Amino acid sequence: MSEEGLTNDEIGEADVEQASVEDIETLQQALAEQKKGAEKYLANWQRAQADLANYKKHVGQEKQEILDFGNSTLILSLLPVIDDFERAFKSLPSELAEVNWIEGIKIIYNNLKAALKKAGVTEIEAKGERFDPHLHEATMSQVGEEGVVLEEIQKGYRLKDRVLRPSLVVVGRGKEEIEEESHGESSRD
Amino acid sequence: MAKAVGIDLGTTLSEVAVMEGGEPKIIPSAEGSNLVPSVVAVSKTGERLVGEIAKRQAIVNPDNTIFSVKRLIGRKFNDASVQYDIKRLPYKITAAPNGDCRVVMGGKEYSPQEISALILQKLKVDAEAYLGEKVTDAVITVPAYFNDSQRQATKDAGTIAGFNVLRIINEPTASSLAYGMDKKKDETIAVYDFGGGTFDISILDIGEGTFQVKSTNGDTHLGGDDIDQRIMDWICDEFKKEQGIDLKQDRMALQRLKDAAEKAKKELSTVVQTEINLPFITADASGPKHLTMTLSRAKLEQLSADLIERSIGPCRQALSDAKLTPAQINNVILVGGQTRMPKVQDTLRQFFSREPVKGVNPDEAVALGAAIQAGVLKGEVGEILLLDVTPLTLGIETLGGVATPLIPRNTTIPTSKSQIFSTASDSQPSVEIHVLQGERPMAADSRTLGRFMLDGILPAPRGMPQIEVTFDIDANGILNVSARDKGTGKEQKITITASSGLSKGEVEKMQREAETHAAEDAKRKEETETRNAADNLAYTAEKTLREQGDKIPGELKQEIEGKIATVRSALQGKDINAVRNAVQELSQAMQKVGATVYGQPGGQPPGGQPPGGQQGPGGEEGPVEGEFREV
Numbered sequence: 001m002s003e004e005g006l007t008n009d010e011i012g013e014a015d016v017e018q019a020s021v022e023d024i025e026t027l028q029q030a031l032a033e034q035k036k037g038a039e040k041y042l043a044n045w046q047r048a049q050a051d052l053a054n055y056k057k058h059v060g061q062e063k064q065e066i067l068d069f070g071n072s073t074l075i076l077s078l079l080p081v082i083d084d085f086e087r088a089f090k091s092l093p094s095e096l097a098e099v100n101w102i103e104g105i106k107i108i109y110n111n112l113k114a115a116l117k118k119a120g121v122t123e124i125e126a127k128g129e130r131f132d133p134h135l136h137e138a139t140m141s142q143v144g145e146e147g148v149v150l151e152e153i154q155k156g157y158r159l160k161d162r163v164l165r166p167s168l169v170v171v172g173r174g175k176e177e178i179e180e181e182s183h184g185e186s187s188r189d
Numbered sequence: 190m191a192k193a194v195g196i197d198l199g200t201t202l203s204e205v206a207v208m209e210g211g212e213p214k215i216i217p218s219a220e221g222s223n224l225v226p227s228v229v230a231v232s233k234t235g236e237r238l239v240g241e242i243a244k245r246q247a248i249v250n251p252d253n254t255i256f257s258v259k260r261l262i263g264r265k266f267n268d269a270s271v272q273y274d275i276k277r278l279p280y281k282i283t284a285a286p287n288g289d290c291r292v293v294m295g296g297k298e299y300s301p302q303e304i305s306a307l308i309l310q311k312l313k314v315d316a317e318a319y320l321g322e323k324v325t326d327a328v329i330t331v332p333a334y335f336n337d338s339q340r341q342a343t344k345d346a347g348t349i350a351g352f353n354v355l356r357i358i359n360e361p362t363a364s365s366l367a368y369g370m371d372k373k374k375d376e377t378i379a380v381y382d383f384g385g386g387t388f389d390i391s392i393l394d395i396g397e398g399t400f401q402v403k404s405t406n407g408d409t410h411l412g413g414d415d416i417d418q419r420i421m422d423w424i425c426d427e428f429k430k431e432q433g434i435d436l437k438q439d440r441m442a443l444q445r446l447k448d449a450a451e452k453a454k455k456e457l458s459t460v461v462q463t464e465i466n467l468p469f470i471t472a473d474a475s476g477p478k479h480l481t482m483t484l485s486r487a488k489l490e491q492l493s494a495d496l497i498e499r500s501i502g503p504c505r506q507a508l509s510d511a512k513l514t515p516a517q518i519n520n521v522i523l524v525g526g527q528t529r530m531p532k533v534q535d536t537l538r539q540f541f542s543r544e545p546v547k548g549v550n551p552d553e554a555v556a557l558g559a560a561i562q563a564g565v566l567k568g569e570v571g572e573i574l575l576l577d578v579t580p581l582t583l584g585i586e587t588l589g590g591v592a593t594p595l596i597p598r599n600t601t602i603p604t605s606k607s608q609i610f611s612t613a614s615d616s617q618p619s620v621e622i623h624v625l626q627g628e629r630p631m632a633a634d635s636r637t638l639g640r641f642m643l644d645g646i647l648p649a650p651r652g653m654p655q656i657e658v659t660f661d662i663d664a665n666g667i668l669n670v671s672a673r674d675k676g677t678g679k680e681q682k683i684t685i686t687a688s689s690g691l692s693k694g695e696v697e698k699m700q701r702e703a704e705t706h707a708a709e710d711a712k713r714k715e716e717t718e719t720r721n722a723a724d725n726l727a728y729t730a731e732k733t734l735r736e737q738g739d740k741i742p743g744e745l746k747q748e749i750e751g752k753i754a755t756v757r758s759a760l761q762g763k764d765i766n767a768v769r770n771a772v773q774e775l776s777q778a779m780q781k782v783g784a785t786v787y788g789q790p791g792g793q794p795p796g797g798q799p800p801g802g803q804q805g806p807g808g809e810e811g812p813v814e815g816e817f818r819e820v
Binding site: 054057139146162173 | 209210220221232233238242243245246247248249319320321440441444448468469472476477
């Protein structure tokens with residue numbers, strides 16, 4: 001081995017060292033970038049997975065909701081028909097009351113109510129109860145026991161545990177009033 | 190990361206929405222409705238009520254029921270509009286030391302911000318119940334004409350409710366977002382918002398995802414409720430003419446009329462005539478009275494013409510403020526339930542000389558847009574991932590030249606799908622996987638993406654080898670198709686990079702072709718299916734004769750053999766009805782075999798499924814959903 005050669009070797013080694021330091025730095029930087037990228041992807045992936053899991057949960061909830069209450073629109077549109085039947089019977093002339101044919105219509109009405117009951121529809125108690133805005137909607141107030149439902153104007157219904165249509169009621173407002181009471185207060189809009 | 194919600198805090202109704210699976214969605218309230226009345230009350234027993242429940246008791250508790258607080262928020266007590274509203278609102282409004290408004294509820298003074306906060310809080314609780322997690326971040330909308338103090342007050346209401354208010358945005362901006370207008374460049378749009386109680390028109394400039402309100406106008410006391418009132422008045426007048434009875438004196442009748450009027454109005458948006466039937470509406474000495482009327486769309490338009498016309502004045506003013514003519518508006522978008530009325534759309538079409546944009550539920554547009562904005566603001570933290578879909582169906586060719594789909598079109602990618610196939614004939618040594626793209630049911634009409642062979646299948650009866658074919662598309666649209674013999678483990682695959690190499694025009698052409706040829710394609714496919722089923726039945730019959738031959742009387746055996754021959758020869762021909770008839774005869778004869786074999790002890794069901802679960806004629810179950818054609 002000559003002197004020159006040795007020197008060359010030394011220079012070469014230094015170069016190599018220099019180069020590998022640079023390489024390592026570049027690699028470390030690249031690695032750091034990759035790590036950062038990987039973390040981001042993992043986070044996004046996890047988020048996507050979580051989104052999907054939550055979405056599935058909601059779809060499940062909504063399916064249950066549809067099963068339980070999907071027919072509520074139909075039922076709501078049938079309730080006025082029940083109201084009409086009841087109005088008709090309420091004003092039934094006494095001479096018709098005993099007619100057998102009318103009896104048949106009453107059975108039809110009862111069958112309709114029974115079908116709704118089977119679907120989970122129940123009547124809300126109103127008259128004589130304490131006024132409860134969770135169940136009743138006040139349409140006017142009149143002299144009478146304060147906070148008590150004096151009269152039911154339209155029957156309210158529940159579908160399972162949910163109020164499908166609140167009862168429309170007249171609520172007592174005590175006895176202190178002096179003005180004319182028959183029409184109660186006018187509605188606001 | 191917690192979700193951010195978008196809130197439409199309205200004068201009479203409020204709504205909350207959230208981004209779910211990339212789409213905005215209204216969150217239903219605890220009462221099961223999408224809309225929450227903007228009403229707050231303290232009951233006589235001191236209970237605090239919000240929304241529907243508060244509204245139901247308003248009549249009996251008018252002093253302590255606060256509604257329309259949006260008309261007061263951020264305004265001074267001496268403001269002319271506040272002075273105007275004081276006369277109309279039944280609850281007590283006072284002046285705060287700093288000149289702001291205060292409302293009195295349950296003997297206590299509240300700022301309008303606190304009342305709004307109670308509404309927002311209810312929306313928050315309902316949203317948390319729906320999402321199953323804490324919700325803190327929100328975008329809240331305000332009318333475009335709100336000034337700084339009204340915006341700040343609305344923001345404060347959000348903070349009081351426990352929200353971190355990401356941003357207060359304009360209602361018309363939110364609507365534009367819901368309509369996807371942010372993707373437009375350099376457009377001027379008009380947002381026409383005709384709701385239940387108020388009317389707003391806004392002119393917006395859109396550029397590079399930014400929205401600028403150029404002008405706004407409206408009528409704070411014009412809405413769909415006015416139209417309902419017109420219908421009610423008309424019904425009452427008509428009834429009075431016919432029956433001489435004034436229904437306006439009968440509260441019960443009025444309640445029914447109100448519901449009927451609203452229902453009729455809604456129906457007349459889709460039909461041209463509707464019936465209003467209210468039996469036993471009232472009674473006099475002569476007996477019960479029924480109300481039966483027909484309301485036509487033309488009559489409704491006549492009744493409401495001046496109300497709709499009243500919305501055009503503000504439109505004209507807004508345009509003139511923006512120094513624009515109707516023709517300079519690029520898009521007109523519809524917000525508010527009343528814009529469903531055809532007459533409203535006609536009026537706008539005439540005024541702006543262009544078709545108004547529809548497609549978003551006009552009752553929900555503001556809240557949906559707020560949710561989109563909330564999503565964008567949250568999205569800035571992470572990166573928005575754009576997901577693509579496959580534009581055309583991908584599948585393979587199976588017996589009889591049928592294109593059997595594996596991945597239907599519009600499937601979001603990346604995705605993968607595996608399906609088990611089998612051989613079409615006994616001892617078939619190899620299968621060809623012919624990868625197809627397109628909407629037509631036959632392979633010949635589809636585009637070939639590639640094909641390869643999987644060989645080395647061990648000799649076995651047809652239908653027995655299980656070949657698992659897997660389609661996998663990565664996020665870049667690169668399709669990998671592999672086929673694996675589950676028995677030997679032997680596998681072949683192909684990578685198709687050109688699967689998305691079709692231009693948009695080509696894709697549309699292929700979709701169009703599928704539509705135009707749908708009927709004849711269905712017929713051809715059915716014929717192929719009939720042929721496959723016939724072939725299958727003949728095969729099964731032969732097999733039964735082979736395996737159960739000793740149990741079948743010679744006479745019947747001969748009959749069946751004859752009928753198998755008829756099926757086979759019909760299959761050679763082109764007459765599909767001949768095939769059908771031959772199949773019917775053969776299957777009837779096979780039923781006799783069933784009766785004979787079952788009649789004997791230890792008999793096996795004839796014509797049963799061959800090992801591996803061969804698909805029966807027309808059957809849809811079992812692992813084999815298709816067969817490869819013989820190669």
